Amino acid sequence: MKNKWISIVLLWPILASHSYGQEVGCEAAKARFLSFDAKCISRIASNNCVNLDITDSYDFEGKEFVFKWDMGDGTILEGLNINHCYNNPGLYVAKLSLEDPITKAVIQEEAEIDVVIKGSFGLTMNPLEDVRTDIEENASFTLDYPDSAYQIKYTYWDFGDGNFSCEGSPNYSYSKTGTYYRSLLVRLESSIDQVLLCASDSVTVKLADPTAGLLTDAIAQIEIDSRFLEDKPTYFLMKKTGDTYKEVEGQDELTGNATYRIITYRGNLIYDSEDVIVPDGADLKAVQTVISEKTMQLAEGSPSSLQAMFFELDQNELSRKIKKILDDNVELLQNLPMMDVEVGVYTTSGGSYNKGVALSIKRAQLIKQYMVDEGVKADRIKVSSPQTARSLINSCLTGSNCDYVDELLNRRADFKFKMGR
Template sequence: MRSLPLLVLLLAWLPSVGQEQYEVFPTDIRPAAEDFAPVRWKNAVVFCSLREQDGIIDHRDARTGKPLADLYRVELDDLGHGKAELLSEAITSPVNDGPASFNADGDLVCYTRNRTIPKRLGNMNARMDHLGLFFSRLENGAWSAPEPFEHNSDRYSVMHASLSADGMELVFASDMPGGQGGTDLYRSSLRNGSWTEPENLGPTINGPSNEVFPFLHPDGTLYFSSDRPGGAGRLDVLKADASGGAPVFMPPPVNSAGNDLGFTTDAQHLHGLMSSDRDGLDRILRVRRSLAPFKDCPEQVMDNFCYAFKEEQDLLDPSLPLAYRWDLGDGTVIQGPEAHHCYEAPGTYTARLDVIDTETGELFLTQGTRTVQVERQRQAFILAPDTVRTGRPVDLDAGSSNLTDTDVDHYRWDLGDGGRSEGSVIRHAFRTPGTYTLKLEAVGRPGPDGRLKARCSSRRIVVMDRYKEEEDGVVVVTYQDARGLVRSFAYQELPQDEYALTEEELQDAQFTVELFASTERVALSDPRFLEIRKHYPILERFDPVRGKYTYSVGEAKDLAEMYAIYRKVKELQFMEAEVMMIHPEKLTDMSDLAFLTAQDLNRSLVRASNILFGYRDTTVMDAYLPTLDTIITTLNNFPELELVIEAHTDDVGGDDYNLALSQGRASSVEAHLLEKGIAATRIRGIGFGEQHPIANNSEAEGRRLNRRVEFRFHVKREEQANAAHD
């Protein structure tokens, strides 16, 4: 059996691999204080803080007048607004405590503290002021009494510990003699219950300047801070790979003109923490490794599950009672050697071409099978309405993205109006009318090679001016179904509804399910409509306010009936479909045009069945040009008006022929108006063929009425806005 050709190619957008960058985000730990050197501990963050404590005795640094450092904690999820709590009274001393480092299990801490605690703080001398490292274990929910590191000294400081994940390796800073200069980084290992003699990390890591605040990553990468030349500020963060290469400065905005220190990060070097005084006071920052945003964002495409099945080798003898039948694996059976079918959902289907005995209906032969893998487009998908109002919040949703090959870490949005945001679902209000390009980027976690990948998609959204006081956006309605259950769903009013409705007009309103809107016209034979046309006829309209062709199904006043259509449309993968309200046409007689204002004519329909054309001709007969002169006079009297010319036919002839004929006639009327000086930006001619009959085509009179030209007036959007604000 030959391969089964796809009716529509299913594209798999490849993830982009771009230039990496870092982003920093502030935290808001309460109450505000000077916080630095953060480190992860279980589901919390532990950090040093110079903050006031409740109590009678207030210990302060004699040189700065600030409180002494203590270790505090805040839940990781509360970094944006959390309240700091003392880590433990058991490891809190009257002198400076911190920074700290924990093993992977979180039951061993090594932290910095003044080596000696005097009976009176005022009696501290230089020897007592040296810092040392202390260990404590978490046992039965309580921290044990601190035990000093065996290489602490009263002649120099040993500080800023970084424990390995298993707690067997220790990297720390010290100004002990014999180093490269200033404060150097050292390593010690736990062997047989004792820590080995500290080993200087050597001139590749250390230099004449000061190296402090190390962080030993589980993969061997070493982060630390240094005041060596070449950085962006005073203390800068450097990174040294486990391969032993020379350390490099981390890029901005990790490093700044201030002191940047205490950098730590997760297993994938993706999310980290650090502290900086770049804004004047020490603050904790969240750090994220990411990609340069929105570098490759193709326009998102709609899912299409349509396939063509064909067997070109016809093996059947016409003299035999045998026939082909396709079993498409989802319950659909189609007679004949060819089949066109749209699957309703992704999945793996087995398509089988059977030969059937037509006399018995039984299977004679299975000529071939093919496994069909139906997949959604691999893309970041923006679920949003096509049209919104200025100042009205709209939800933008990334939840329908199909990114099975990407472990998404975060979503970020470029809103096209200068705004940016993050999250799977965001809410945004556009302030200015226009057409904006939304971009959604899904940034994945690093792959096996450690590199980040991202997928980005874009789509347009039209923002129209909200020029009236009434709210005309999403409306939630409820109804009771046949079983007595109360159901609800939302619909959004069409742009044509921007006028006050009388009670009578509201009673006459109908609903429709808009599948989508497009700036380009879509043929009704388009494969996207193949499956849904089996259930409903497609209704094409032109929305002059949005400047888009709309495609919808169903018209009903009954909400229960409309809800059933709405659910079926969603099942057929029109995920952006929404229920719209259609208001009754504001019909205007041609003879009344001279007596109406622009606002009277706004969204009105002038129906002209007396503009006739020759048989199969698109030229307007001279006898009917005075009718067009009335339209021209109206447009000249009201420069704020725009016009859509719609030409219609009866059902005599084929669909494609009638569509082309009507388009030619609409274009002919449009050309005549252009000749008379009407600007091209104010008019548009559209042929709808036999799609919108107003009478019965089975009767001669009905066919005559259906052969018509209609003129739809509307006030330009900016003019509507000005009228509303006057």
């Protein structure tokens, strides 16, 4: 302290500066991760307020002073116990001056207090979907932090299978099926502060296509006009038990004396091997060989498809032509008991939007009811909201001059496959 007669005691909450040492490098990050036994913190809430309490201060000569605080952001406060909230994160220097109320003498900067305001931080691991063995996926994350004063010092990924990486966004593949628990450690530093964030999630890894994506590559190359149908190609190997099919999740399920079914779909397109029978006594390699050969045969052909249907202007009933298309779609679905269907119904962009939405809903209800009447269970049919799924496939915007054929393409119902529940 600058003045020998004044003793000042400061009491305020610790706002920042979680110190985690000065380790650098991937091995040091791994060591930090392995020793980090505290609760995994993925989000730090903003706390911009401080309390400076000097009520235990006193003057040996019995003098009374006016205590003035310059909070470092242009705010001046008086008192022994003050509270202040900063508008922005950063480093502020709170300076205390004392004024003698009688002589008006001022003791400048009797104390200086560094105040670190963090702001808020958040770390989220971007989820992985449809993860397959031996197929690389990109591990990435989303990081929210106050400003550019903070820089990422290091990242550390633990993939849950005994392997790790210190790359910011590594590509990684799992060699075996199962559920793995990933963890991520990210350290941020500024010139005055350090922050450690941690996040975790689980990844279910399923068996990969033994032909390394032959079918998914083939189906991905087929042009699809409608954005509604633009889905990621999905491969499944199913094993038959009784009258039902269950997805094969591990190599230990690949046995002889069994019936399998290869399914790869995207939008309204589907490759289906139908039943593939593997004889008794076949080992793992023999089963994989049978499946690979059947997959290659499928890829040489063309996928089956759910057909779209088209409506006349303001049409709200099912014509004979539309029913014929629905009959074909129903037959295909009945041969694929493991698959569900999603229906998207659209109108043209002209006219009233609300009227178009109502007409789409009416058409969707007619389509679903017809399919149910023909034997497809109602819970296998999902109808998309026309407000969100509406999708023009050409440039026939409101007010444009389009011919009958172009307008007809937008007055349609699309169907796409979904894996059954």
